[in-house]
Amino acid sequence: MSRIKRRNFIATLATGVFGLGAAGRLQAEQAVSNSGQRESSSPRIKKYNPLGKTGLKVSDVSFGAISLFETNVLRYAYDCGINYFDTAEGYLRMKGETYVGQGLKGVRDKVIITTKHPQGTPQKADKASLIKRVEDSLKRLQSDYIDIAMVHGLGDLAALLKNEEIMSGYDQLKKDGKIRFTGFSTHNAKLTLKQALDSDFPQVILFIYNHMEGKEVEPLVKAVREKGIGTVAMKIFAGGKQGNLKGMISKEISYPQAAIRWVMSNPDVDTCIPTISSYSHVEEYIAASGKPLDRAALAMISRYQQQAQNLYCRVSCTECLSACPNSVAVNDVLRYTMYFEDYGMQKEALAYYADMEPLQKPLGCASCPGYCETACPYGLKVKSRLLHSHDILTA
């Protein structure tokens, strides 16, 4: 009896004693295996990078778990070599962490899990609340610890550092072994990455980085990486508008693969977290692992840039924010519209928008001359987009 057959037989015998249902499954698998057909192979992660100075090594292509169809996709990704998984307290209407916990059960000690908690309205920003929320996350994740606990969507690190309650909460959680490293995610990298250079709080940072708005933050990314902070790129598909553009898949490469290669060609980026929803996403994105930014990838990137030039709001640009006399959160509103229109996350987008302060919404924009539009360096029709955004996000 071959080793594999013997092992399968022992498994079958054992399950036969403990449960006939499970035995039936193993028999079926065995029976199909015995039919003389070989098992199809899966793609593998080709490259792992150190995550700053954390001592962790992460797959170059990692897992963004903001939109999942089923939890086994997480486990498939793990089996293909992905070892870094990003979720958040609020993802999938508070169920995201639960799905991650279910999907990675049994391999928890072999993976790195990041989760994120916003600090500020409408959440209570005190020590006890933070500890309670992290403990609730641990229950949902079915884990005793979080590898990297991030402040979600941080706009200003200086303000966070002044909040002694929150800082003390994170210190306590570290002391108690409930979190290993701290950091933040940000849509305002130009400010927060600069601030991170003077703080020990961020050990890993998650920021927007893609071929449409990456160049501006590259010096800061390099600086924080040199300081030893782990760097994780998000929004790597630059709006994910490829479904509505032409020529986004060729024989050699798909647009997402080209976008991943572009991001990971920067040696200062440790990993990236494309949103993975299905088995096909796992296979498509992992195929880009360890691959160079070659001519085919660059041609694909160029096609996307040409077509999306005036469609994509560079969320980290923020030129419009200082131009708006009414403090409308222009980039956030347009980001939620992107979730709604391009990511297929309508319910989440509506919820995010509903949570915004009324003052941040474009309620008075119809009668404004449109300072944001004048300020936009990319020529986007910002004002009409804002009005359209309010239309669809309140529908």
Added chain:
Amino acid sequence: MSKAARCGIALSVVVFAAFSFLLSGQSDLSLDEIFARNVQASGVRERLSQVQNISFKMGGTRCFASANGELRLVSGKDPVITEVILVKGANVRRNSLNAITEISGPQKVLYQTMAQLYAGLFSLSKFEGRLKLQGLKAYGPEKLCHLLMNSDGVEVGFFLRTDDFLLKRLVFKGLTPDGDKYEVNYDFAPFEETEGLRIPLSWFSSQVGTRGTLAEVTEVKTNQPLPEDLFDRLEVNVGTTEASAGELKGNVLDLNSSPFGLTVSTNWTKADIEKAGLRTGDKLTLLVEGAETELVFYASENEIPPREELAKGARLLMPMPRGGDNYVIQFYGVDPGQTASKLKPLAAIQIKKK
């Protein structure tokens, strides 16, 4: 050796022999056996002979499938039908706003396969004799049984769960007419009992390179009394259009209101606009059951002025935003009042150039 030890060994031998016997009967599942298990697990052996047709809704699309493998996909807000896709025999045709096209290439194979899948009530029963066993494919701890069908140069992979032999994945791989990669994946949710059937009530579909969408199935019905010619009828229900110099007659297709105004989708297409000879900036009168409203025409989205330049209460006739085939009437920030009260799907509308 003690008596207890001897009993233990004897018991182990009995257990070993019993499971060896069980396994011997299962050692080699053939394609036929896998196929039979799928049909059995789907619970369709008897139901197939009883179900003449199945219909269900997926978002804004209603699907009708006959037991013979004919398929009709209908889009539009009732009673309006803006698009029909029909699969019948070797033909797959699409009528979108009265523009009829023949669907070819891998897209055609996809529609034909889905027609057969629905006809077999999500079992493999309609693919008998066309599948080859490829072995197992592991997705994490889950191993799926991989069957392959080749149809007009497109590889169609069926992946079955190994615990219940029900369909879990469907993958289409081929090349587009331009020679580019074509790959579409369907991931099915576990099958559920509904209307006496056992079918998946949601699935995630994605084309390689895109994010994909979740389809949720509702209003499942079987054996509906359907018109005999349902799978022959390609016509849409978008009213009729008449175009002459400076004048257009047509119908409302859809209405959507928001805090910023009202969008009225019409059945006028670019061809109608060209026949009427409309140019950007033309001032028009909209007539709805005797009520009149002033409009300004814009031939393309790019020509529409920034919103701050549009006076409050601006009314435009413009192309459907985001690349649709038809034109819309847009009422900005104003109560369209008397005109709106007369607007409903298929209501007759008319414009005249001033």
